[in-house]
Amino acid sequence: xxxxxxxxxxxxxxxxxxxxxxxxxxxxxxxxxxxxxxxxxxxxxxxxxxxxxxxxxxxxxxxxxxxxxxxxxxxxxxxxxxxxxxxxxxxxxxxxxxxxxxxxxxxxxxxxxxxxxxxxxxxxxxxxxxxxxxxxxxxxxxxxxxxxxxxxxxxxxxxxx
Amino acid sequence: xxxxxxxxxxxxxxxxxxxxxxxxxxxxxxxxxxxxxxxxxxxxxxxxxxxxxxxxxxxxxxxxxxxxxxxxxxxxxxxxxxxxxxxxxxxxxxxxxxxxxxxxxxxxxxxxxxxxxxxxxxxxxxxxxxxxxxxxxxxxxxxxxxxxxxxxxxxxxxxxx
DNA sequence: CTTGCTATGTTATAGTATTCCATATACGGG
DNA sequence: CCCGTATATGGAATACTATAACATAGCAAG
Ligand SMILES: [Zn+2]
Ligand SMILES: [Zn+2]
Ligand SMILES: [Zn+2]
Ligand SMILES: [Zn+2]
Numbered sequence: 528x529x530x531x532x533x534x535x536x537x538x539x540x541x542x543x544x545x546x547x548x549x550x551x552x553x554x555x556x557x558x559x560x561x562x563x564x565x566x567x568x569x570x571x572x573x574x575x576x577x578x579x580x581x582x583x584x585x586x587x588x589x590x591x592x593x594x595x596x597x598x599x600x601x602x603x604x605x606x607x608x609x610x611x612x613x614x615x616x617x618x619x620x621x622x623x624x625x626x627x628x629x630x631x632x633x634x635x636x637x638x639x640x641x642x643x644x645x646x647x648x649x650x651x652x653x654x655x656x657x658x659x660x661x662x663x664x665x666x667x668x669x670x671x672x673x674x675x676x677x678x679x680x681x682x683x684x685x686x687x688x
Numbered sequence: 689x690x691x692x693x694x695x696x697x698x699x700x701x702x703x704x705x706x707x708x709x710x711x712x713x714x715x716x717x718x719x720x721x722x723x724x725x726x727x728x729x730x731x732x733x734x735x736x737x738x739x740x741x742x743x744x745x746x747x748x749x750x751x752x753x754x755x756x757x758x759x760x761x762x763x764x765x766x767x768x769x770x771x772x773x774x775x776x777x778x779x780x781x782x783x784x785x786x787x788x789x790x791x792x793x794x795x796x797x798x799x800x801x802x803x804x805x806x807x808x809x810x811x812x813x814x815x816x817x818x819x820x821x822x823x824x825x826x827x828x829x830x831x832x833x834x835x836x837x838x839x840x841x842x843x844x845x846x847x848x849x
Numbered sequence: 850c851t852t853g854c855t856a857t858g859t860t861a862t863a864g865t866a867t868t869c870c871a872t873a874t875a876c877g878g879g
Numbered sequence: 880c881c882c883g884t885a886t887a888t889g890g891a892a893t894a895c896t897a898t899a900a901c902a903t904a905g906c907a908a909g
Contacts, residue, residue: 561888595891597867597889597890636826663695668838671836672817673777674831675832676829677829678825754857754858852907852908854907856905863898864897867892868893869892870889870890872888872889873886875885875886876884879882
């Protein structure tokens with residue numbers, strides 16, 4: 528057991544399960560879970576925190592993959608499009624999803640001190656926005672919910688400000 | 689009456705009221721509502737939609753203010769910090785607040801076709817995130833809630849996709 | 850007036866993302 | 880198997896977003 532995100536869990540099996548799930552999903556949907564795509568997903572699973580496109584690009588380059596921005600952005604677009612990875616707007620960064628292969632509305636808690644990102648569900652938020660949207664005649668397709676604050680570990684250190 | 693955002697309202701008086709409120713707030717808090725700050729706020733009030741920092745910078749430059757990025761970013765930072773303006777993370781853009789001088793948790797509905805932005809309240813969302821945050825020991829300081837979808841006007845045009 | 854703080858302005862640079870074109874690989878029909 | 884087509888990868892160039900660092904100007908308290 529190691530601590531990742533803001534709670535502890537068995538990360539080794541967590542990674543293996545999600546890789547398998549992603550592979551299965553791609554097979555089932557005639558999508559190509561290619562080497563770069565797999566590798567980027569692995570990198571994000573290993574880090575278990577938000578990484579910028581250029582962080583990922585640097586690793587790809589070091590491993591012999593393409594070295595130009597589109598390589599990272601295309602791969603991330605694919606992973607985001609199919610729900611394996613989420614983009615964190617506030618950080619211009621990406622995290623592996625903790626609920627692979629299920630459509631959902633994620634919400635994130637972002638520590639402003641250590642940049643740790645924890646994913647949770649935002650379905651309630653969509654529900655609450657619903658009335659306002661209905662009144663305005665606005666058709667919600669996707670929600671971005673990101674809470675900024677201080678994680679328990681950083682707060683324990685009393686670094687808060 | 690003209691239609692702005694996603695509902696109709698009297699925009700002329702809306703602008704005047706908010707300018708006056710901002711001016712009053714600055715007086716009360718020993719803040720300087722200087723020419724650039726006032727002008728940027730006016731620009732955002734006039735547009736009543738999200739503008740990027742460089743859009744604003746271009747107008748400032750045309751009017752004889754400074755022409756370099758920091759001019760726009762500093763001014764926007766001031767307006768955001770004091771709640772006159774909100775940043776839309778999803779668009780890297782800024783909109784005038786519709787509830788000046790009151791602390792609040794805004795939520796936004798963003799039309800992906802015309803980029804119109806409507807502000808509403810996100811307090812419920814904070815409430816719904818609360819349980820997850822408490823369980824994780826995460827201290828929420830600010831929330832970003834942005835719904836992406838299609839506004840009534842764009843949907844009426846049947847352009848949706 | 851002088852001192853210190855705030856605000857404005859500029860240059861330069863850093864960080865993020867997309868457009869466009871070329872090559873390569875996978876896939877299905879013949 | 881071969882070919883045509885769609886998809887995937889690689890890269891050059893460029894656009895867009897944002898900050899760091901420094902200089903000058905305005906203002907207010909002492
Ligand atoms: Zn998820
Ligand atoms: Zn932290
Ligand atoms: Zn507001
Ligand atoms: Zn629209």
